[in-house]
Amino acid sequence: xxxxxxxxxxxxxxxxxxxxxxxxxxxxxxxxxxxxxxxxxxxxxxxxxxxxxxxxxxxxxxxxxxxxxxxxxxxxxxxxxxxxxxxxxxxxxxxxxxxxxxxxxxxxxxxxxxxxxxxxxxxxxxxxxxxxxxxxxxxxxxxxxxxxxxxxxxxxxxxxxxxxxxxxxxxxxxxxxxxxxxxxxxxxxxxxxxxxxxxxxxxxxxxxxxxxxxxxxxxxxxxxxxxxxxxxxxxxxxxxxxxxxxxxxxxxxxxxxxxxxx
Amino acid sequence: xxxxxxxxxxxxxxxxxxxxxxxxxxxxxxxxxxxxxxxxxxxxxxxxxxxxxxxxxxxxxxxxxxxxxxxxxxxxxxxxxxxxxxxxxxxxxxxxxxxxxxxxxxxxxxxxxxxxxxxxxxxxxxxxxxxxxxxxxxxxxxxxxxxxxxxxxxxxxxxxxxxxxxxxxxxxxxxxxxxxxxxxxxxxxxxxxxxxxxxxxxxxxxxxxxxxxxxxxxxxxxxxxxxxxxxxxxxxxxxxxxxxxxxxxxxxxxxxxxxxxxxxxxxxxxxxxxxxxxxxxxxxx
Numbered sequence: 001x002x003x004x005x006x007x008x009x010x011x012x013x014x015x016x017x018x019x020x021x022x023x024x025x026x027x028x029x030x031x032x033x034x035x036x037x038x039x040x041x042x043x044x045x046x047x048x049x050x051x052x053x054x055x056x057x058x059x060x061x062x063x064x065x066x067x068x069x070x071x072x073x074x075x076x077x078x079x080x081x082x083x084x085x086x087x088x089x090x091x092x093x094x095x096x097x098x099x100x101x102x103x104x105x106x107x108x109x110x111x112x113x114x115x116x117x118x119x120x121x122x123x124x125x126x127x128x129x130x131x132x133x134x135x136x137x138x139x140x141x142x143x144x145x146x147x148x149x150x151x152x153x154x155x156x157x158x159x160x161x162x163x164x165x166x167x168x169x170x171x172x173x174x175x176x177x178x179x180x181x182x183x184x185x186x187x188x189x190x191x192x193x194x195x196x197x198x199x200x201x202x203x204x205x206x207x208x209x210x211x212x213x214x215x216x217x218x219x220x221x222x223x224x225x226x227x228x229x230x231x232x233x234x235x236x237x238x239x240x241x242x243x244x245x246x247x248x249x250x251x252x253x254x255x256x257x258x259x260x261x262x
Numbered sequence: 263x264x265x266x267x268x269x270x271x272x273x274x275x276x277x278x279x280x281x282x283x284x285x286x287x288x289x290x291x292x293x294x295x296x297x298x299x300x301x302x303x304x305x306x307x308x309x310x311x312x313x314x315x316x317x318x319x320x321x322x323x324x325x326x327x328x329x330x331x332x333x334x335x336x337x338x339x340x341x342x343x344x345x346x347x348x349x350x351x352x353x354x355x356x357x358x359x360x361x362x363x364x365x366x367x368x369x370x371x372x373x374x375x376x377x378x379x380x381x382x383x384x385x386x387x388x389x390x391x392x393x394x395x396x397x398x399x400x401x402x403x404x405x406x407x408x409x410x411x412x413x414x415x416x417x418x419x420x421x422x423x424x425x426x427x428x429x430x431x432x433x434x435x436x437x438x439x440x441x442x443x444x445x446x447x448x449x450x451x452x453x454x455x456x457x458x459x460x461x462x463x464x465x466x467x468x469x470x471x472x473x474x475x476x477x478x479x480x481x482x483x484x485x486x487x488x489x490x491x492x493x494x495x496x497x498x499x500x501x502x503x504x505x506x507x508x509x510x511x512x513x514x515x516x517x518x519x520x521x522x523x524x525x526x527x528x529x530x531x532x533x534x535x536x537x538x539x540x541x542x543x544x545x546x547x
Contacts, residue, residue, distance in 0.1 A: 001362075004348075004359060008350060101346060101349075102344070102346035103346050103347060103348055104312075105310075105312065105340075105346060106345075106346065106360075106402065108310065108311075108312060109310060109335065109338070109340040109403075110335065110360065110363035110364075111332055111333055111334075111335040111336045111363055111364065112332060112335075112363060113329070113330070113332040257329060258314065260312070260313040261312045261313070262307050262312045262313050
């Protein structure tokens with residue numbers, strides 16, 4: 001079952017990863033030339049941004065005139081959103097697709113438990129998210145090495161840390177999908193969840209008055225500023241990730257076992 | 263082999279299956295008959311555990327069917343009424359994928375069945391016609407030599423030639439001691455293949471018995487064309503309207519009465535399964 005799942009989900013993994021690689025490769029290739037030519041106008045442009053907005057996009061702690069600086073700011077947004085969108089959409093249909101296409105009647109007539117169906121899909125989803133992150137990490141390491149600036153730890157952490165919210169989004173969408181019967185009902189929720197989480201995190205960073213709302217966003221798990229400033233990762237976030245993942249897996253298992261598969 | 267005890271299934275307020283109990287003996291072909299919406303597929307989905315029972319118990323080979331008891335499905339071959347399979351696969355890939363779920367070799371029988379049903383192994387599932395998809399469904403349901411074969415409207419979409427081959431296949435499986443639970447609304451095939459039947463309506467069983475007991479050999483249909491039709495019917499104590507009626511008394515008495523009148527046309531027919539069912543359903547309307 002796992003082999004089949006990996007095979008059928010391979011195409012979308014390649015497309016999403018390719019999008020990220022193309023964006024990153026283009027930036028790594030062209031960025032130094034653009035910046036050298038326009039560094040003065042860029043500084044003027046950045047000065048227009050309010051301090052809080054610069055902080056929200058990490059522009060206060062990253063030198064945006066280098067490719068690594070871009071990677072820490074805009075590049076990081078791409079990573080968070082594209083990992084999140086891929087994981088969310090995958091979660092919304094990987095399990096539900098069987099019911100949507102009515103192939104569940106075949107699959108569930110075989111000697112296989114519902115738990116095994118669910119866990120196989122979860123394993124495949126997590127593997128795919130990790131494969132995407134590793135390919136992006138290798139591309140970024142090579143790209144930035146060939147470019148002007150390189151910081152192994154930061155690059156590795158920035159490309160791998162967004163995997164945590166992505167996996168939670170994946171699991172959350174699997175859980176939500178157990179309440180539905182058609183994939184078209186869940187795709188909108190999947191996309192909305194990513195942007196909702198992203199904007200909550202961004203707004204919390206912009207205004208210190210509403211900073212507390214960051215605890216309602218899965219993107220808080222990444223803690224990008226700590227990675228950039230201290231090249232380290234808050235281990236408590238991994239702990240929260242494990243707890244959230246376990247809760248979502250248990251909830252999905254319970255709900256899926258009670259679901260009417262027809 | 264299959265025992266259903268007091269099965270009830272509600273969809274919201276709608277009672278789809280109402281306190282249904284039946285038992286299918288090993289080596290029997292059991293016809294599960296009823297009009298559309300009678301609860302046939304719902305009962306089957308309960309047996310397959312796809313949907314939750316409101317109440318009741320189902321046993322297969324004396325083992326209680328539960329969601330955790332998935333190993334029991336090695337004993338079941340299931341053909342749903344509409345076959346939905348992975349469209350990215352070729353027929354042979356679908357067979358190999360199905361084989362991967364079993365701890366024993368099922369490929370040899372699958373290939374034998376595909377050959378018997380004239381199924382092209384290299385065709386893509388998405389290019390298969392309805393009939394060929396059904397054939398593949400039959401192969402997937404029978405390839406692991408199941409002890410209990412559950413078939414939901416199995417012949418819809420099959421051409422008459424393949425239908426005959428399919429009936430032969432079922433008879434062979436029966437000879438090998440397999441039990442077959444056959445849901446259909448096509449009555450001609452029930453008479454052809456089934457040993458026992460259960461008549462279902464509005465989720466309830468109206469009657470269940472052996473086929474030979476269900477068809478009343480003493481009842482006949484009589485069609486008469488005569489100017490004295492009303493007098494004949496009066497004398498026979500027939501209250502039905504029209505010139506075709508059911509007669510279940512002594513045939514010699516019928517002939518005696520008929521001989522007294524001038525008859526233009528006379529047709530005497532044996533009671534068919536269709537007539538039995540129509541009789542039951544109209545009685546229970």
